Amino acid sequence: MARHAGLQGAGRQRHGYFEHWRRKDAGKPSKLGANKRISDEALLVHIKAIHAEVRQEYGWPKMWKELLARGIRVGKERVRKLMQRHGIKARGKRKFVVTTDGKHDLPIAPNLLARNFSPAAPNQTWSSDITYIATDEGILHLTAINDLFTARWWAGCPTGPPDQESCSQASRSFRYRSANGRPLADNRWR
Numbered sequence: 001m002a003r004h005a006g007l008q009g010a011g012r013q014r015h016g017y018f019e020h021w022r023r024k025d026a027g028k029p030s031k032l033g034a035n036k037r038i039s040d041e042a043l044l045v046h047i048k049a050i051h052a053e054v055r056q057e058y059g060w061p062k063m064w065k066e067l068l069a070r071g072i073r074v075g076k077e078r079v080r081k082l083m084q085r086h087g088i089k090a091r092g093k094r095k096f097v098v099t100t101d102g103k104h105d106l107p108i109a110p111n112l113l114a115r116n117f118s119p120a121a122p123n124q125t126w127s128s129d130i131t132y133i134a135t136d137e138g139i140l141h142l143t144a145i146n147d148l149f150t151a152r153w154w155a156g157c158p159t160g161p162p163d164q165e166s167c168s169q170a171s172r173s174f175r176y177r178s179a180n181g182r183p184l185a186d187n188r189w190r
């Protein structure tokens with residue numbers, strides 16, 4: 001009882017004093033030692049690890065919240081300044097790339113399908129599409145052809161920029177696989 005005799009006069013509660021000694025005896029950090037400041041170098045290691053883990057998508061607000069979630073208590077401004085000082089920032093959003101040009105005086109392809117999306121037999125009506133896939137090496141263009149009866153996609157040719165030859169090659173590839181059929185897709189790229 002002699003250890004906590006002066007607590008009443010100092011305005012301290014007995015349970016806080018015993019909590020401190022219980023944690024100290026258990027080997028856990030006490031609340032009295034919780035104010036230890038993590039060094040900037042150690043914090044920077046954590047920030048860089050999280051930054052790489054989330055593929056450079058977090059700015060300082062999300063980084064601060066992630067550090068708190070991982071049990072590292074630091075201030076917002078400290079995280080912001082440290083990231084700014086070391087050039088760590090979130091990757092910006094990519095610019096939207098327009099891939100079609102509807103402002104031209106060229107004739108529009110005729111509507112051969114006439115909204116008949118239910119053909120009577122396979123290999124009578126096909127549709128095609130060109131899709132763009134972002135890769136580490138650049139943009140890959142994939143030309144694909146669809147048989148509307150079976151709803152089966154026939155992957156055509158992964159190519160560089162779409163041109164008339166790549167679309168024609170996909171069409172020839174599909175015609176080779178099917179005995180007869182009327183292509184709905186135009187063989188020319190516009």
